[in-house]
């Protein structure tokens with residue numbers, strides 16, 4: 001009898017300090033349930049809302065206060081002792097390059113985009129500039145800064161109306177799950193929307209209203225990524241707000257989207273172009289609007305998309321023939337490949 005291959009040690013990071021903490025916990029539970037115990041030794045690390053890192057009770061030595069040094073110093077249960085980190089963390093302190101930077105410092109492989117790609121995917125304002133440079137269209141917008149722009153300033157409202165018209169969308173530049181986002185139908189709503197967004201971020205985007213179909217495409221790979229089937233989001237609410245995303249039955253996800261195959265191909269091509277332009281790796285879900293005049297506008301990039309087995313990203317690849325467990329296996333392989341390749345570089 002041959003000895004079994006050693007199991008790959010995977011640290012699944014869940015929770016985190018962002019307002020998407022609970023979503024991350026649900027995604028991570030799905031991931032852990034799908035990782036084959038014969039192949040993977042899974043270490044679940046939960047990061048509390050206040051930033052405290054906690055390992056399962058079976059490893060009491062490793063209550064981590066959350067600094068890189070203490071993680072390095074912790075016993076074999078630390079993330080420095082695993083083969084690959086699977087950060088299932090959405091939003092700030094997880095999806096934005098911070099955890100990725102920590103993994104880089106520790107020299108450990110991790111799933112998904114690196115520091116730059118993660119930070120770009122998180123910052124909707126800076127991302128637009130990079131996409132524009134790559135010839136990819138995004139929604140016309142104004143960027144507001146808390147120290148400079150007053151939510152109640154009439155001149156600001158004039159500028160928004162002249163440049164973008166009403167209704168418009170107002171969003172924190174660096175968040176997710178539709179938290180802090182509003183559709184502002186009139187000036188009173190605009191002032192309230194800007195104030196709300198500033199409660200979540202000191203950088204805020206005001207965008208032209210995009211119309212038509214909201215469509216999403218998954219990307220998987222490193223240097224030669226593949227695009228998934230394209231799906232269409234049909235929220236029951238006026239737009240795809242928090243409730244529409246997470247309340248059972250509040251939205252329909254139609255895969256494949258009810259669009260022409262030529263449009264499907266354009267969306268896949270634009271997704272791969274955005275993936276390359278933003279220096280992404282491993283995975284991403286790229287979200288667009290296909291407007292009634294045929295214009296394709298990239299709305300946003302998610303470097304750690306919702307990750308339960310029924311989330312859009314997994315469903316898009318399932319429709320392309322890749323099962324959830326195989327998708328996870330592929331992502332772990334991609335992380336290990338990328339790490340091995342980068343480890344050979346001389347700095």
Ligand SMILES: Nc1ncnc2c1ncn2[C@@H]1O[C@H](COP(=O)(O)OP(=O)(O)O)[C@@H](O)[C@H]1O
Nearest residue numbers: 139169175176177178179207208209210239240
């Ligand atoms: N410019 C826009 N025009 C129309 N709808 C928008 C616009 N921006 C956002 N939305 C709606 O709000 C939702 C959330 O916005 P999004 O930019 O994707 O932020 P998040 O990162 O929170 O998902 C989108 O899925 C879409 O339904």
Ligand SMILES: [Mg+2]
Nearest residue numbers: 177178287300
């Ligand atoms: Mg979104």
